[in-house]
Amino acid sequence: MAKARKDLKGRALWKGECQRTSDKRYVYTYTDAYGKRRGVYANDLAELRKKEQELMKDQFDGIDSAKARNITLNKMFERYIATKYDLRPNTFHTYKYLYWHYVGEVLGKKKLIDLRYADMVHFYFYLIEEKQLKVRSVEYIHIILHSVFEMAIKDEIIRQNPTHGIMAQIKKKTGYSRETKAPLTMAQQQKFMNFTANDPVHMKYVPLFTFYLGTGCRMGEALGLRWDDVDFDNRIIHITHAAKYRPGTDDKAMWTITEPKTKAGIRDIPMIDQVYDALKAEYKVQQERGFTTPTISGMTGFIFVNEEGRLRSPEAINRAIDTITRWCNKEEEQKAQEESREPI
Template structure:
């Protein structure tokens, strides 16, 4: 019988275990590819704990060697290589955020060493020390969660450390996702009336009326063509959008693209109400009177409806800047008028064009109870998005509903 090998303390060493000349304990084994691998520890107890982990991983089919050698950055890059379905701008957005916050920090760590608590702590640091919003953390989660999930499915790690971490983050920080509040009916009316007949801002009214009357996204409005409007049957077809994509991640000289919806829900027909029809007529007349005609040809799309004075399409930054100027002008005028008439001023909050989409949805929700109808018109993929906005109806509407309930049911 072969003589048992022992360490300096007289403990019998198992197969694959040795003691190196420097006193370190070593365990040798073959990985799933038959390649010799080694692990080390300062004492035998720790070494055997590592051995048990390797045996457990092997029984579960976990590739512990890859997990030990690959960092999160490598896993994420591999995941992104599989996402050829992403639009160029979406891909660039993912990479920008990941490169800014994850790659130089936790992204360098080995994937096997990243635990649930590490992800939670990482997100808390980003919020508390780097002042990132909860919404930005949600975006990061949407990027790295599927990368970890791919590692789980590839049997590189056993569990996804990002699973349910946002729920705990909200509990610990009290964070809430930023809400783009809709305008109240009074604010909406004041906003539109201020532009009506204004010597500077009158030509903007049809554009913002269209936003409020259809709930389209900014890129959808920018990409709308006259052929997309069925005046006879009263429908507007939404099946593409114009997007602006610049920055280092765009390797081409092209900056403006036409993008098709990511999902079937984004392709829809919106009924055209009278105010929207009137707004389109005003746009056409304004362009005729001022000699404005479409000069934009984007990916074969032309004859766009909403054009600036140069005959090119409006981009989101153009519209938001103009909107900001209108809001400032209105508030200055309203403060002056309120002081003269000794009344409380009805001021407008600073909002973006996307807030007008929420405004449309809020007005729609106040008069429509069928969530599927609202979801269809808005182009929401997830009805949960529709339900969240549905819950944000104005306080006045809630009061009216309760008063009607009390009257009809004679509660008191």
């Protein structure tokens, strides 16, 4: 009968276990699903047997323990993004930018098996409190991370998704609720446009804002509009593409032209009088100044450019809208108080 092996303290060792005399560490060796010999190590026998139990549970659940111990979040993201053949180019680059800009350096080098729910909650609040991201922006990053961990589960690398249910907790703790945006009334639109037209700083935005209100186009559709897309004779605007400001291959933002997400996005919009007059006025200004626009994705002749002939920045446009709204509301509240009426 074979003599049972024992450790240096005289305790019986199980099959596959041994204790090294050089450093007194315990080792458990086993053969993985691919026939390769592997080992786990521990400083004491109780810790080793806990790891053995985890291995047996992984094997029972079909989890690749060896791979799980080695693969990092960065590596898993690379595997995930390499499979997203159906993503639109703009979405593909946005996913890569968000991950490498906010996740890669902070969490990316950690092993998948070491990331727990608490770690991810802490990371999400780090994005909100330290990086000053809004909850909606964190939600975009969450969509990416949740998908990466789901792929790891399908690949039998981990058992659970540590991001599951986090956004509900984040929204609850931050008091976040998605705003229900109500359209401006006709009186509010008129007040906004009158204020803009009479403000020396922002009057340059009148043609663009008139176009927004008169067509309902998205910002990218408006900024991508060219003179070739405008049929003054028949008073028709052809929407066939949009301009997007997104991260490039070197993480520097750049303009690109994209197609609408759906076929319904390609459409003709009739020009109302206000839009017709605004575009005619802008055409005259550029004609006198000289038509100078950038070339983006092979296209040129863009309508809504600044004094330097560049497309107007979405950030600058949003800041202008916020500033005008704040000043306009303050002025209207003062007038309403003086006239003993409700503000518009």
